Each structure stands twice: as structure tokens, then as C-alpha cells.
Amino acid sequence: MPDPIIIAVPKGRILAEAVPLLARAGIVPEAAFSDEDSRALRFTTSNPGIDLIRVRAFDVATFVAHGAAQLGIVGSDVLAEFDYSELYAPVDLGIGHCRLSVAEPASLAEQGDPRGWSHVRIATKYPHVTAAHFTARGVQAECVKLNGAMELAPLLGLAPRIVDLVSSGRTLKENGLVEVDVICEVTSRLIVNRAAFKTRAEVVPLVEAFRKAVAQDVAA
Missing domain, CATH: 3.40.190.10 (Periplasmic binding protein-like II)
Structure with a gap:
């Protein structure tokens, strides 16, 4: 069985907005994920092939750029500051304004x-x-x-x-x-490691799931 896809999500203000978006994309985190007092850093989800990590906003881009996580949610401010060539940002999630x-x-x-x-x-x-x-x-x-x-x-x-x-x-x-x-x-974007986008078959459907989740929110 392949290693789980890891999605890096930032602590703090974006977290509360990210949880319902994840759910619309078919990813429901374990309860501890939304507990700001939890010391855990890695969390399971309703999808056995997807785990979440909760890290500082600036670190999301670093984890994904270096391939430690395959996808992430991060503000466009962080992307502008670091400008990692290894990152692809295909979806504006419309949160974290x-x-x-x-x-x-x-x-x-x-x-x-x-x-x-x-x-x-x-x-x-x-x-x-x-x-x-x-x-x-x-x-x-x-x-x-x-x-x-x-x-x-x-x-x-x-x-x-x-x-x-x-x-x-x-x-x-x-x-x-x-x-x-x-x-x-500034808004939050879905970011993807470019190498993972090409080599992990699960990544492209996930990107589409997030795109549809954003469309559902806009329609609502």
C-alpha cells in the first residue's frame, strides 16, 4: 500500500475556514485536528489514504516544496515571500481573506x-x-x-x-x-508539489475535488 498523501494545513486563523472546505472535498479530519490545544502534529482523516499535518503558515510552503507533504493550504502572501519553483498553486480556495x-x-x-x-x-x-x-x-x-x-x-x-x-x-x-x-x-491557495503532481496518481483527483468544493461554496 502506498504511503498516505499528506496535506499541510496552517495553524491559526485559516484553520477554522479550512475544515469545512476539506469536508466538501471529502476529507474529514479526526476530532483532534480542530483542537488548538492538541499537541499532535499529524492527523488521520476519513480517507485512509490521506493524512493531515498542522504546522505554522510559513512552514506549509516549505513542507510541500521539499516533498515532505504533497499538498498544502497556504496564503498567497507566503507564496509571494518564498516563490518556491517546486510549488504549483492551481486553486484559489477563497478563504483567509x-x-x-x-x-x-x-x-x-x-x-x-x-x-x-x-x-x-x-x-x-x-x-x-x-x-x-x-x-x-x-x-x-x-x-x-x-x-x-x-x-x-x-x-x-x-x-x-x-x-x-x-x-x-x-x-x-x-x-x-x-x-x-x-x-x-491575500487569499489562501491550494498548493501542490510539482513532482508529486506528476508521479502520484492520487493528486490530480484531489486537486479536482478541491476545485469542486470551492465551486460549491461559491454557488451556495
């Missing part, structure tokens, strides 16, 4: 228009996307890499501005920050 934005303290926002910047110092976990965005505008971006607690950077003087995911904007507001520029809109 948010945007990647530039934010700064409200007091700073009153002083100048982003279009007039020539140099910026920015805290972000997206240094590649951030630098490319500003380079395209002729602005030199000095990126300070952080993996979390981005809103603290302006408050503690690490960097006056941040680039981070924004959904409702509540976290920014609570920390005295305002959104001043949108780099891109």
Missing part, C-alpha cells in the same frame, strides 16, 4: 504621504515582498525581520513602520497604528 499592508503610528501618518518616501525602515516577516514593493516605487526599504508582535516595533523604536497582514484592523487600532498603504490582497 485579508491584505498585506503598511502601517505606522497615527502621529506619523499625519506628517507625510507614502508616495513621497525615499527611504523607509520597516519591521516585517515579509522582507522579500516588502523590498520588492518599495523598489518598484523607487524607494529604498530597510527591512527588520520579525516573526511576530509586529505592532511593538514602532512603539519601542525598532522601526517606525511595519508591513503585516491586516484583516479587521482592530490590532492596529489598539496599538495606535493606522494602515497607510496596501501591498496586496
Whole structure:
């Protein structure tokens, strides 16, 4: 019997939206998968030929790119940051809607228009996307890499501005920050390891199952 197909799914905000999508694709995880307190990392599903792993969003792309998982669910922000050639992203899943934005303290926002910047110092976990965005505008971006607690950077003087995911904007507001520029809109995508797509016969029907699951959601 061949090894199970492994699908990497991100922890956090996308998880709750991913579970019903998986179910519509015919994949129902064991109960522990939706338990954020569970320390387990690999889970069985209603399909004996498919297992799920639950990892950090940035790690989903790495697991799939290197073939440790054959498929994954990940935000388009992660795909843009890493740009792995080994990944194929055939389906926009239409979940995890948010945007990647530039934010700064409200007091700073009153002083100048982003279009007039020539140099910026920015805290972000997206240094590649951030630098490319500003380079395209002729602005030199000095990126300070952080993996979390981005809103603290302006408050503690690490960097006056941040680039981070924004959904409702509540976290920014609570920390005295305002959104001043949108780099891109973000949704979650189904990603596939290119080699697995060619060599594992089970992968193509799975991709179609996800495509149909998205269509059902849109129709509903």
C-alpha cells in the first residue's frame, strides 16, 4: 500500500475556514485536528489514504516544496515571500481573506504621504515582498525581520513602520497604528508539489475535488 498523501494545513486563523472546505472535498479530519490545544502534529482523516499535518503558515510552503507533504493550504502572501519553483498553486480556495499592508503610528501618518518616501525602515516577516514593493516605487526599504508582535516595533523604536497582514484592523487600532498603504490582497491557495503532481496518481483527483468544493461554496 502506498504511503498516505499528506496535506499541510496552517495553524491559526485559516484553520477554522479550512475544515469545512476539506469536508466538501471529502476529507474529514479526526476530532483532534480542530483542537488548538492538541499537541499532535499529524492527523488521520476519513480517507485512509490521506493524512493531515498542522504546522505554522510559513512552514506549509516549505513542507510541500521539499516533498515532505504533497499538498498544502497556504496564503498567497507566503507564496509571494518564498516563490518556491517546486510549488504549483492551481486553486484559489477563497478563504483567509485579508491584505498585506503598511502601517505606522497615527502621529506619523499625519506628517507625510507614502508616495513621497525615499527611504523607509520597516519591521516585517515579509522582507522579500516588502523590498520588492518599495523598489518598484523607487524607494529604498530597510527591512527588520520579525516573526511576530509586529505592532511593538514602532512603539519601542525598532522601526517606525511595519508591513503585516491586516484583516479587521482592530490590532492596529489598539496599538495606535493606522494602515497607510496596501501591498496586496491575500487569499489562501491550494498548493501542490510539482513532482508529486506528476508521479502520484492520487493528486490530480484531489486537486479536482478541491476545485469542486470551492465551486460549491461559491454557488451556495
